[in-house]
Amino acid sequence: MDEVAGAIADPVRREILLMLRNERLTAGEIAGRFTISRPAVSRHLRVLRESGLIHDELVGRRRFYVLDAERLSELAEWLALFTRPSGWERRLDALETEVYRTRRERRERDTADPGKRNTA
Template structure:
């Protein structure tokens, strides 16, 4: 988990992970999207590979990188200890209640307006 946390601490590596969500990319395609040198991007890719967040696939002479989101599972589970799902559930229930109340009030107001128009 520490290795994963260290890997995602860098903004370039986080951006690479986001890029790989769309599918596999070659090292050249990844490097072409950054204003840093190709060797620097290669070092970032190595850190991501060693942390288990990406894996590489060789296709001929090209190396492609693929996101391996399973590497985030341990960190996500640890972080979930700090999230209070019941608190969020309560907030979402309150929001749902307010939405229903607003819709009900709007319908009642619209019906009253319609009755006034029909009687006028």
């Protein structure tokens, strides 16, 4: 997970991952979309390859880079610990829903039969 987190820490590498999300590209096609040098793009591709986030496929004489998003799953699961509700939050949400439902039912009952108001 640390290797993946380190690889995506750089904005250029994150942009490369976004490029590869929907299509496979050659190093030249990737480099053509940046103002940085081709050797710099090559270094970024190496970091992404070594972290397992991308792999290359040789097709004829062309080398295409392909995203391997599976490597992001462990990091995504860890990050989700901070974004999804905990057990207590879910229980409190359920309690809040029950309180609102009970209040609504009392209002409806009291509106339907004003003479039988419950003072409890």
